[in-house]
Amino acid sequence: ETGVTQSPTHLIKTRGQQVTLRCSSQSGHNTVSWYQQALGQGPQFIFQYYREEENGRGNFPPRFSGLQFPNYSSELNVNALELDDSALYLCASSRETGAIYEQYFGPGTRLTVT
Amino acid sequence: AQSVTQLDSQVPVFEEAPVELRCNYSSSVSVYLFWYVQYPNQGLQLLLKYLSGSTLVKGINGFEAEFNKSQTSFHLRKPSVHISDTAEYFCPPRGKSSGSARQLTFGSGTQLTVLP
Numbered sequence: 001e002t003g004v005t006q007s008p009t010h011l012i013k014t015r016g017q018q019v020t021l022r023c024s025s026q027s028g029h030n031t032v033s034w035y036q037q038a039l040g041q042g043p044q045f046i047f048q049y050y051r052e053e054e055n056g057r058g059n060f061p062p063r064f065s066g067l068q069f070p071n072y073s074s075e076l077n078v079n080a081l082e083l084d085d086s087a088l089y090l091c092a093s094s095r096e097t098g099a100i101y102e103q104y105f106g107p108g109t110r111l112t113v114t
Numbered sequence: 115a116q117s118v119t120q121l122d123s124q125v126p127v128f129e130e131a132p133v134e135l136r137c138n139y140s141s142s143v144s145v146y147l148f149w150y151v152q153y154p155n156q157g158l159q160l161l162l163k164y165l166s167g168s169t170l171v172k173g174i175n176g177f178e179a180e181f182n183k184s185q186t187s188f189h190l191r192k193p194s195v196h197i198s199d200t201a202e203y204f205c206p207p208r209g210k211s212s213g214s215a216r217q218l219t220f221g222s223g224t225q226l227t228v229l230p
Contacts, residue, residue: 004157033217042204042220043158056217090157096216101146101165101208103218105157 004093004106012112013081021076021109023091031055031096032074033103034066037088049074050096078111086113116141116207118221126227127195135190135224137205145207147188148218149179152202161203164188175199200228 005024013019025032031050035043045058049068063079072093078085088110092103121136139145146165150158162173169181179190188205202225206218 006157031216035218035220042206042223043218044220045217048217058217092158092218094216101216102148102160102163104160105150107157110155 004091004104006089006091006106006109008109009107010110010112012114015081015083015113017081018077018079019081019111021078021089021091021111023074023076023093023106025072025074025091025093026104029093029095029104030072031094032068032072033092033094034074034076035090035092036060036085037090037108038084039087043090046076081113083113086111116145116209116219118205118207118219120203120205120221120224122224123222124225124227126229128229129197130194132193133191133195133199133226135203135205135226137188137190137221139186139188139205139207141186141207141209144210146210147179147181147207148205149173149177149188149190150204150206152204152223154201158204161190195226195228197228197230199226201226 007022033048034046037043047057048055052068065077068074088108090108092105094103118139127133148163149161152158164171164181172178202223204223206220
């Protein structure tokens with residue numbers, strides 16, 4: 001059983017640019033959640049995708065958007081990057097049917113906006 | 115909506131000593147409870163979970179936690195810590211409702227530092 005993977009590991013962007021982060025969910029999982037973790041803080045929920053549709057969203061502006069593909073992998077897109085977007089972006093997969101409720105996290109993508 | 119309070123931001127403890135990391139949650143609905151560990155510059159690893167049943171839950175690496183519904187607490191314990199347990203620990207609840215996103219709600223975490 002493969003774990004959750006994310007790419008790239010690190011990324012440096014300039015304010016105003018756009019970025020795409022990628023996540024491959026764990027085998028057998030159908031739900032992907034994205035979290036933003038600023039330095040020294042706990043992760044904050046961005047949004048969740050279930051069967052290719054957004055299934056809930058946290059307090060993030062529309063310039064944060066996502067996709068989920070038929071193979072349940074996912075992308076997080078951020079437009080018009082701001083300095084405060086610098087953070088560790090975590091993807092977590094889960095299987096929201098049956099008796100599995102825990103989320104399994106990937107290693108994260110460290111985004112630096114200059 | 116759920117919220118969580120991790121009562122200690124920093125917990126220093128000597129190697130082989132016992133440790134308890136405190137976690138209180140506040141929710142108007144039933145929740146599932148989890149403890150995750152985050153080592154420096156890494157993602158989060160699931161330590162243990164409480165879904166239902168026995169209130170004492172055993173996890174990986176010798177950790178255990180006890181769910182106390184009346185006190186809305188889910189404290190994490192380990193009888194003897196190792197240097198390798200030095201990390202950030204989080205206890206996010208999530209709602210059982212099927213009508214909305216089942217996100218984890220994180221607090222600010224507890225930094226456990228094990229001293230030689």
